[in-house]
Amino acid sequence: MDKNFLNYPDWQATADTLHLYLQMAGKVKLERSYPEPEWGHIRMPLTIQGIGTGIIPGPSSNFEIFFNLRQHHVDVQGSDSLRVRLQLSDGLSVADFYGQLMGALDSIGAPTSINTQPQEFHDPVPFDTDTKHSTYDKHAVELFLDNLHFAHRSLGQFLGPMRGKVFAPSYWFGTMDLSGTIFSGQSEPFPGNGVIAVNCFDERFCEFGFWPGDPSSVEPAFYVMPYPFLSNIGSYGVMLAPQKARFLTKSSEFILTLKDAFSYEDPQRAVTDFCRTSFDILQRIDPWGDIDWITQPLTYDAD
Structure with a gap:
């Protein structure tokens, strides 16, 4: 195992789980954002600590979903300071995370329905029934x-x-x-x-x-x-x-x-x-x- 990087097979279980977690947030942004040419509205910015959606227009105010990949948690936060924090850990299935994320959006006043079918993914189990992907190696x-x-x-x-x-x-x-x-x-x-x-x-x-x-x-x-x-x-x-x-x-x-x-x-x-x-x-x-x-x-x- 190289100290600088991992080949996909070395961390496939974690890569796939993380990929699906992030897809859910991306699909929330897709549903809520104003369309731009070449899908520019679904880009997700990289930060020092992880990956976020950036500002998403909500029903009455803006909100964001941020994955802190150093501290291993997700903040779902509205512009009115309402925030729900979800912990990322080994054993958290995609289905469980989906339920938590949808619940967090409800809690901050930004309920959002998304297409639960993964896109451009080799093993497309719907998010809400996917108990297969649950590995998370920090x-x-x-x-x-x-x-x-x-x-x-x-x-x-x-x-x-x-x-x-x-x-x-x-x-x-x-x-x-x-x-x-x-x-x-x-x-x-x-x-x-x-x-x-x-x-x-x-x-x-x-x-x-x-x-x-x-x-x-x-x-x-x-x-x-x-x-x-x-x-x-x-x-x-x-x-x-x-x-x-x-x-x-x-x-x-x-x-x-x-x-x-x-x-x-x-x-x-x-x-x-x-x-x-x-x-x-x-x-x-x-x-x-x-x-x-x-x-x-x-x-x-x-x-």
């Missing part, structure tokens, strides 16, 4: 949070100077990843269907993220995903850095595993180089119309 959760902080620093350094519409690195409850996005401002409607895809893929963009792995891809990794999707990068592969980064044709993504990033003397530099060269390759293959302005250097030091 050390694993804290290590995951440490990895998210590293990802936030690295991705934020790359994304910060970009102009136009940019999503800062945020947690996404569907796939348990932390990612940010640069948008081109050019319309690109999705050729398929489905409410998630159609409302996500409607503009040319490039997403830069980190996710902790899943049953089919067990290593935590950074990724760069352009839309429209690239089928291959041909000879431009020589531009990709650092050396251990690669392009996966099957998933149309650039990949740098967390293990490989940590293998370099300056891991954060490895990640920012990965983001920069992946984005440069995209602009060689499918250049954006306003790219010179989007990447125009700031007039003050961006570092």
